[in-house]
Amino acid sequence: MSWQNCTLGDVVKLQRGHDLPERLRVDGPIPIVSSSGITGRHNVAKAEPPGVVTGRYGTIGEVFFLEEPYWPLNTALYVVDFKGNNPRFAAYLLRNTLKNYQSEKAAVPGVDRNVLHLLKVRAPDRQLQERIVSVLSAYDDLIENNRRRIALLEEVGRMLYREWFVRFRFPGHEHVKIIDGLPEGWERRPFGQIAVLNYGKALKEENRLEGTFPVYGSSGVVGSHQVALVEGPTIVIGRKGNVGSIYWAPTNFWPIDTVYFISKGQADFWLYLALPSAGFQNTDAGVPGLNREFAYSRELICPTPRLRQLFNEAVEPMFVQRTTLENYNSKLAQARDLLLPRLMNGEITV
Structure with a gap:
């Protein structure tokens, strides 16, 4: 298994994302990916998975990996050709390469894909790429699983809010009069x-x-x-x-x-x-x-101060668990980011 000195353009081909003003967006299942990640949804995809997207303007250095059709916005760059390389490895290589990257265009903060293509990198053969991915993706898979759990906790909290304060099915609602469309005291x-x-x-x-x-x-x-x-x-x-x-x-x-x-x-x-x-x-x-x-x-x-207090007490365990998961994700990300450069320069062998 060997490493090769090459340019980023030898590993991936990047392309500028596509404009999609908010007025033209139609709500749907397709994630819209900007320089800061998924920032909306649309009903049409512009790119097929696997997707690797990074910021062109705005947030520089973040890299997002997608396993579903998506729309990359014009504030981002996305990979259109992996040139036979493992797509997830390409995402990790891009993240490692762009960490602390400084644009030469000080007046216009951003990155030029043609300049990025010329950056010098080292890349191993496909077999070693897949072994590196197996190590790093274990962290990312845990992080993603925790994100789904956080989203579920958030949705449970919102469902309880709607039940109490939109549908007015709060504890004791059977004994409260509705006056001018609101429970008495609200x-x-x-x-x-x-x-x-x-x-x-x-x-x-x-x-x-x-x-x-x-x-x-x-x-x-x-x-x-x-x-x-x-x-x-x-x-x-x-x-x-x-x-x-x-x-x-x-x-x-x-x-x-x-x-x-x-x-x-x-x-x-x-x-x-x-x-x-x-x-x-x-x-x-x-x-x-x-x-x-x-x-x-x-x-x-x-609502009444008492009901507001009761609601806060009811959802507090969900928010405590959410914070615990967010802290765990932060530690996982730190561990992954410590490993990333050492795996990418061959300092740690797998």
């Missing part, structure tokens, strides 16, 4: 009377020191830092970019300036699950964003 209140939206603070990628605290952007966790700005658990809301996105932040973290955050004392599980019904949306025509005054004007249906 009220409609503008979001601005429930919580304050605080602005995140800029933290450029080059200024981040990799650490234990997650950094949140409008697409979720976008990195880590050695310092936290906000105490968790609390809620993060997309302000620019992925407008109106909502995330539960279980630990202390740093919110960058593309998001709002709610202070810990005002956030709970009920509010996190209620916020999607607020209808947050882009309100700035020139620069897509969520206007704070508009967000404050959106109404939420608020």
Whole structure:
């Protein structure tokens, strides 16, 4: 089994993704993949599996592997020819190659596929590729399994929320009168009377020191830092970019300036699950964003304080388990990322 010095273009051929404005998207089963991963769904695929996608603009260095038909967006590059190599190995090689990659075009942050094709890499024969994949994919398969469990816990929480606060089948509902369409004691209140939206603070990628605290952007966790700005658990809301996105932040973290955050004392599980019904949306025509005054004007249906407390107690075990799984995934990813460069340079033999 041997390693060969070659270029990235000898291993894979990359192509720019395809434009798909939101107004042209039709909800369906096909994942839309951008530089930050799956960011939507469509009813038509542009590429067949196996798929390997990486960022062209925006999030640089992340690599996503897909086993279903997909649509790669124009902010991404995707592999159109694996040239006889193991597709998952190609994904790991690309991730290892792009780690800490710096574009020569400082004025226009991004990557040029033609430049990437010329990057010097080392690649083993197909048999060794498959052995390397068997080691690294064991970590990724565990991570994906945990992600599915996290998604299931999230859905169970949302189902319980809908049962109590949309269908009004909460404990003791049989004995509560409905007045003006709401259970007695409930009220409609503008979001601005429930919580304050605080602005995140800029933290450029080059200024981040990799650490234990997650950094949140409008697409979720976008990195880590050695310092936290906000105490968790609390809620993060997309302000620019992925407008109106909502995330539960279980630990202390740093919110960058593309998001709002709610202070810990005002956030709970009920509010996190209620916020999607607020209808947050882009309100700035020139620069897509969520206007704070508009967000404050959106109404939420608020139950009695006692029922809100009961709900928080009911779903807390789900959120605790979710946080445990997220922490486990973080450790798995760290272990995989420590192994990755050592396997890719032949330092560890398999």
